[in-house]
Amino acid sequence: MELATIEELEAPTMEIPQATQPEIKTIPEKMIAQNLNCFFGKTQAIKNVTLSIPTQKVLAIIGPSGCGKSTFLRSLNRMHEVAGGTMTGTVLLDGLNIYDSDPVVVRRRVGMVFQKANPFPMMSIFDNVAAGLRLNGLGDKNKVNEIVERSLKQAALWDEVKDSLNKSGMSLSGGQQQRLCIARTLAVDPEVVLMDEPASALDPISTAKIEELIYDLKKNYTITIVTHNMQQAARVSDYTAFFYVGELIEVDDTKTMFTAPRKKRTEDYITGRFG
Amino acid sequence: MTISLPLHMQRWRKFKNVFMIGLCFLSAIVVIAPLFIIFGYTLSQGIGALNLDFFIHMPKPVGEPGGGMANAIVGTLIMVGLGAVFGLPIGIMAGIYLAEFGKNAFGFTVRFLSDVLSGIPSIVVGVVAYILVVMPMSHFSAFAGGVALAILMIPTITRTTEEMIRLVPHTLRESSLALGIPSWKTTLRIILPTATKGITTGILLALARAAGETAPLLFTALGNRFWSTSLNEPIASLTVFIYDYAKAPFDDWNRQAWAAAFVLIAMVFVVNLAFRFVTRSRYGTSHN
Numbered sequence: 001m002e003l004a005t006i007e008e009l010e011a012p013t014m015e016i017p018q019a020t021q022p023e024i025k026t027i028p029e030k031m032i033a034q035n036l037n038c039f040f041g042k043t044q045a046i047k048n049v050t051l052s053i054p055t056q057k058v059l060a061i062i063g064p065s066g067c068g069k070s071t072f073l074r075s076l077n078r079m080h081e082v083a084g085g086t087m088t089g090t091v092l093l094d095g096l097n098i099y100d101s102d103p104v105v106v107r108r109r110v111g112m113v114f115q116k117a118n119p120f121p122m123m124s125i126f127d128n129v130a131a132g133l134r135l136n137g138l139g140d141k142n143k144v145n146e147i148v149e150r151s152l153k154q155a156a157l158w159d160e161v162k163d164s165l166n167k168s169g170m171s172l173s174g175g176q177q178q179r180l181c182i183a184r185t186l187a188v189d190p191e192v193v194l195m196d197e198p199a200s201a202l203d204p205i206s207t208a209k210i211e212e213l214i215y216d217l218k219k220n221y222t223i224t225i226v227t228h229n230m231q232q233a234a235r236v237s238d239y240t241a242f243f244y245v246g247e248l249i250e251v252d253d254t255k256t257m258f259t260a261p262r263k264k265r266t267e268d269y270i271t272g273r274f275g
Numbered sequence: 276m277t278i279s280l281p282l283h284m285q286r287w288r289k290f291k292n293v294f295m296i297g298l299c300f301l302s303a304i305v306v307i308a309p310l311f312i313i314f315g316y317t318l319s320q321g322i323g324a325l326n327l328d329f330f331i332h333m334p335k336p337v338g339e340p341g342g343g344m345a346n347a348i349v350g351t352l353i354m355v356g357l358g359a360v361f362g363l364p365i366g367i368m369a370g371i372y373l374a375e376f377g378k379n380a381f382g383f384t385v386r387f388l389s390d391v392l393s394g395i396p397s398i399v400v401g402v403v404a405y406i407l408v409v410m411p412m413s414h415f416s417a418f419a420g421g422v423a424l425a426i427l428m429i430p431t432i433t434r435t436t437e438e439m440i441r442l443v444p445h446t447l448r449e450s451s452l453a454l455g456i457p458s459w460k461t462t463l464r465i466i467l468p469t470a471t472k473g474i475t476t477g478i479l480l481a482l483a484r485a486a487g488e489t490a491p492l493l494f495t496a497l498g499n500r501f502w503s504t505s506l507n508e509p510i511a512s513l514t515v516f517i518y519d520y521a522k523a524p525f526d527d528w529n530r531q532a533w534a535a536a537f538v539l540i541a542m543v544f545v546v547n548l549a550f551r552f553v554t555r556s557r558y559g560t561s562h563n
Contacts, residue, residue: 079452079453104455104456106455107452107455108454112450112453114449114453116446118446120450120465122469122471131456132454132456135454135464136454136455136456184450188454
């Protein structure tokens with residue numbers, strides 16, 4: 001089934017086994033990964049993970065390096081296969097399997113912000129934000145102008161760049177570049193925004209701006225953020241999932257997770273005893 | 276009191292530093308020196324024949340002074356242009372193919388053979404074009420010359436295009452795909468523009484090499500002492516003209532050969548500058 005064509009239909013209700021996360025079940029889920037296994041060649045990076053992503057909330061994914069956080073995130077908008085990975089299991093978006101759909105359509109609805117800010121180097125600030133619109137066939141200039149301005153405002157970058165929209169995106173500072181990339185992602189109007197350590201290369205002030213931004217964005221978007229920084233997870237997220245060597249160890253609302261984790265391993269990680 | 280080495284060791288280290296930098300600088304001079312020497316020498320030898328007539332007149336018969344190489348200049352432009360018309364699209368598209376889909380046995384084979392092709396002596400390419408084009412048409416032609424030059428250009432353009440596309444960071448492709456931009460648009464509108472600068476350099480090298488080739492044209496375009504812009508007729512070229520005029524026993528012809536050599540170098544130089552101007556980054560080179 002094509003995701004794009006099914007929007008007008010009502011999403012089928014499904015019974016999803018959610019043994020590990022009773023708390024989240026009360027919130028409607030935007031996406032659900034079911035029995036997800038991800039591989040790079042013969043190496044298994046994700047082992048049988050079932051996790052739902054609550055609508056218009058922020059879900060943080062934490063865990064030590066190499067635990068599969070990024071791989072899991074990238075499997076949610078079919079970027080895992082771009083890096084040559086394979087997978088089994090299903091990922092549902094509004095109840096429909098994204099792996100039965102056109103990846104291009106999936107990625108328009110599930111956007112992604114990467115660890116390293118990477119504006120398109122040959123494009124101006126304006127063109128960077130407009131790229132996704134224009135290359136997806138939006139020709140109406142007024143509409144493009146309008147969306148670019150709206151996206152830059154959403155990304156809290158408009159005031160800083162409104163007089164230099166024709167300058168290169170590369171001329172911005174690292175933190176501004178990352179917000180430019182967020183604006184670029186928001187411009188195509190996704191429903192879910194995946195963020196892969198979006199602030200790990202930024203200074204504390206830029207990091208604070210990104211965090212504020214995430215807080216604002218969850219009013220309209222469903223956000224999943226991978227982070228190495230546990231304080232960040234505690235600050236920005238409503239729910240936190242802890243991954244360890246490819247397995248989902250525990251998921252709960254962030255407060256419970258950081259104050260009274262149920263699993264010993266989670267507690268050890270959060271208190272800094274390993275990882 | 277600062278932390279320091281004994282004075283004589285400091286001096287020795289600094290001397291080595293200055294010495295090596297000097298050596299690198301000298302090498303850089305040696306690299307550009309031949310160009311200046313060639314430029315200066317061809318100009319000094321050919322200046323006597325270099326005047327407006329040279330550019331707008333036809334060659335004169337033996338014994339008659341003056342005349343020019345208008346037909347050869349036009350012929351070189353036509354054949355290099357024709358070579359580019361065939362060679363650029365094929366080379367660039369083959370390069371894209373190798374970079375994007377070339378991780379298989381076929382890609383490996385194409386890559387390897389393209390490297391072999393770029394090493395084949397140009398006279399052999401001339402003979403091949405003779406067999407492929409001249410013999411079926413049963414006469415020499417500008418078209419055959421263009422084909423020979425295209426064959427010479429293609430491997431260079433293919434391999435530079437591939438290498439330059441590969442140099443574009445993978446993260447750029449990923450962020451484009453993550454915006455829901457289809458794969459082919461990502462390649463054409465994001466990756467290719469980012470690689471333009473490097474690809475341009477490859478194209479220029481290929482064009483310059485083609486413009487300077489003599490051997491493949493001897494078997495294909497042959498040369499022509501008369502005005503012709505027809506693709507179906509033998510056509511003059513600067514290189515074949517230089518070849519003929521340089522070995523002729525007449526002083527004024529030799530001078531004209533020098534002048535033609537100078538004009539050829541200047542043409543390559545101007546095309547180079549023009550190309551770089553057209554494809555220059557809108558944002559300068561200061562940031563990546």
